[in-house]
Amino acid sequence: MTPTLLEVSGLSVRFHTEDGPLLAVDAASFTITDGEVVALVGESGCGKSVTAMALTGLLPRNADVEGSVRFAGRELTNESHRRLVSIRGRDIAYVFQEPMSSLNPVLTVGRQIGEVLRRHQNASRAAAERRARDLLVLVGIPEPARRLREYPHQLSGGMRQRVMIAMALACRPRLLVADEPTTALDVTIQAGILDLLRSASAETGASVLLITHDLGVVADIADRVVVMYAGRTVEESTVDNLFAAPSHPYTRGLLGAVPNPARRASGGLREIPGLVPVLRSAVDACTFADRCPSADDQCRTHRPESRPGPAGHPVACWHPATDDVRAEAHD
Ligand SMILES: Nc1ncnc2c1ncn2[C@@H]1O[C@H](COP(=O)(O)OP(=O)(O)O)[C@@H](O)[C@H]1O
Ligand SMILES: [Mg+2]
Incomplete structure (x- = not known):
């Protein structure tokens, strides 16, 4: 088995703001193995960038971080500021949205x-x-x-x-974190940059954490996908399995909202109705319940923990979808 390079578990980030506390990341958990390209996907405001910055202590002072970030066998949340500065760039490097x-x-x-x-x-x-x-x-x-x-x-x-x-x-970092690296670029050159991340990973052996709000771009370049919603990691799977059998209704919503030329021609994107909630504290409920077509009382009163779903990969949902969408996706 390929060794685990990064293991994030139970990572929570709380900001102290003038309007009170804000829970930006809520017990997020995922892993990246050596040489793997993992996409962290979710709508804007779901906590992707905050998660990425929490890895190496890049967050401002008004942030409280809990949980564990193990990188190459070391716990980074206990490291000194000085150690983190030297890890940044040398072991974990970042590429952000706006190169200028x-x-x-x-x-x-x-x-x-x-x-x-x-x-x-x-x-x-x-x-x-x-x-x-x-x-x-x-x-x-x-x-x-x-x-x-x-x-x-x-x-x-x-x-x-x-x-x-x-x-x-x-x-020669072991992990390259690319946070929306193509979002500011012209669509015609986005694919080239994404291909480059893939080939650079293959050539240098670096693992890549690719952060994007666009599930449509990950199919060709990621090995695995972690879906994030309202600060929680709600589904984690290989790319093939995720596209074939998305289990979380949120993931299904994102797939429905994937820009696709045929759909665009026939009247634009299908979007998930509603907005990502801003959480003040952890709630004992599914945070997607208000937008979810399958939500019931259990979803509104009990937090779904991540566990192996019907397709075998972890999903945090009380009513994960069980059907295979492969046929549907090609019609
Ligand atoms: N420095 C900060 N102070 C307070 N709130 C913040 C700060 N940075 C991010 N947030 C909030 O944390 C949440 C997650 O943000 P972010 O990780 O940037 O989302 P994403 O990258 O998924 O679009 C949002 O509600 C955002 O407003
Ligand atoms: Mg972001």
């Missing part, structure tokens, strides 16, 4: 990649330059020698995101 805001506008691409290498790996200037060039090749940037001398504003959005991925890969 993460790049320094006054430094050339070569300088920025070189600085990461010198900071984390004590690379000499010459070694850093060589490696920066190799990294641009790895992320599919043509004419790397020329690009290294350019500034971020001289690159297209897609190229900038490739540079961000190159910087993230610079120190």
Whole structure:
């Protein structure tokens, strides 16, 4: 069996805000094994980014974190600020939605990649330059020698995101966290960036946590999917199994809302009615009950814990769907 690289269990994040407490992540649990690409999927506001930031202590001071984040055998929630700073970038690297805001506008691409290498790996200037060039090749940037001398504003959005991925890969991290890496990009270049994450993972051995609100983009690139709703991880499965037999009604809703050219032509996306609730504290109920076609009294009074569902993979639902949708999906 492939060793587990990251094991998140019972992770909760509570923010103290002017309006009172806000429970952004509520006992989330999932794992990532070595070399695996895992997609964390859910609508906006479900707690995906907060989960990602909680892994390495990136949250602001008004956040209380509970639960466990084990990475390569170490408990990260107990690590000192200094240790976490060194883990970030070297062992766990991040790529965010908006590449321009993460790049320094006054430094050339070569300088920025070189600085990461010198900071984390004590690379000499010459070694850093060589490696920066190799990294641009790895992320599919043509004419790397020329690009290294350019500034971020001289690159297209897609190229900038490739540079961000190159910087993230610079120190050969074991885990790359990509938070909505294509959301700010033109649709025509999104697929290329996602393919790059997949191939970079294969080439470097890094695991990837791909965060997206769009279940439609994960089918081709992820090995497994973790579905998150209102701070909870509600379904976790291999991609094939999830698309063939989605068990949580929320996952089914997301699949219905997957943009699909045929549907778009026939009148737009089907959306899940209602909104993601903002939780003040943990509730003893299914948080999806208000939007769920299958909800009953049990759902409104008892929290469904995650357990193996009808398709074999874990699902947190009192009434998981049992039918296989493969036939339906192709009609
Ligand atoms: N710094 C913060 N202070 C207070 N609330 C926050 C903060 N960051 C995020 N939140 C809240 O936490 C919830 C989850 O947010 P987030 O993880 O960003 O969602 P997602 O990435 O799934 O769209 C949201 O309700 C958001 O408003
Ligand atoms: Mg987010």
